[in-house]
Amino acid sequence: MSVNTQKQPQSQLMGTIIGIVIIAALALVVNWLSHNSAKFVGKEFSKALEYPLWAALLGLITNAIVTATNTKEMIKPAIRTELFLKTGLVLMGASVNLAVIVSVGGKGIIQGLIMITAVFFFTWWLCDKYGLPESLKAVMATAISVCGVSAAIAAAGSVLAKKEELAYVTALVIFTALPLMVLMPWLANVMGLPPEVAGAWFGGNIDTSAAVVGAGTIHGEATAKIAAVVKMTQNALIGFVAFALAFYFTVVVEKGTKPSASVIWERFPKFVLGFVLTSILASINFFDKGDLTAIKNLQQWAFNLAFVCIGLELTFADFKHIGGKPTVVFLIATLFNTVLALALAYVLFGLLA
Secondary structure: OHHHHHHHHHHHHHHHHHHHHHHHHHHHHHHHHHHHOHHHHOHHHHHHOOHHHHHHHHHHHHHHHHHHOOOHHHHHHHOOHHHHHHHHHHHHHHHOOHHHHHHOOHHHHHHHHHHHHHHHHHHHHHHHHOOOOHHHHHHHHHHHHHHOHHHHHHHHHHHOOOHHHHHHHHHHHHHHHHHHHHHHHHHHHHHOOOHHHHHHHHHHHOOOHHHHHHHHHHHOHHHHHHHHHHHHHHHOOHHHHHHHHHHHHHHHHOOOOOOOHHHHHHHOOOHHHHHHHHHHHHHOOOOOHHHHHHHHHHHHHHHHHHHHHHHHHOOHHHHHHHOOHHHHHHHHHHHHHHHHHHHHHHHHHHHOO
């Protein structure tokens, strides 16, 4: 009896160590793929094929292998998805410099507020029409209206969404960003949009920061700068949206829960406070250029590890339960987002310039 008791902790420790090695190795491969994918798919396309996609795919492949070999339970203690996600979001705050946002003026802030509000509630309404689950509805509406993958992660943490819901929305965000990154600069040239209007359109519509910069770069350097700042403006509101969702789900969705201050605080995603603090420190130039580079790298590694873990946790059967309706909702909402962003960019950065 005592021998078995000793062997069990040793076996768990060995499984954890093996799991850590596997996850770290997969993260290294993902890092290599994200930096070398241009060799296979071209420089412009590689900007939209971000590391979350590579990480989730490799995680799923490894998931199938460890499941087939009956070793998944052994490495399960090493799979710490939430820890990596929250760490990455806290670090992401350093990329939101409030001083830079203010430098664009009120137009970028006004556009961000209108876009997030209108697109969020349109997507929310559309999800209701298609009968999507509350948690999936929250993750999708936040991803489309705020800033894609990062916003989806924050929303998922606030509403305790299922891992497969986060992975599903993340895949839709990345696959949608690729054609938009190429198509929107071409359309901007066809319509003769000036750099300011084009940049505001790209930043207000495309859901991933890398694809926003990619689209801006294709159109021109001046466009890329405006696009990046407009996207940063929307990024800055992640914390507010995450708090609002946590409050709403505690008070309205989970009706059996008494909406006391302690319950709301318990559900409130504490990592949002870290995000805000990091953003404030970046805004007062607490970090130098080297610090910001290091933080950006650590952020990418954290998200890299998180999506590897998501892939390891999922099963293909999970996606069957979600069905095809979310894809239809996502595409319709993205079209609405595209048209509204163009209209606002034209008015605020064109007519009112």
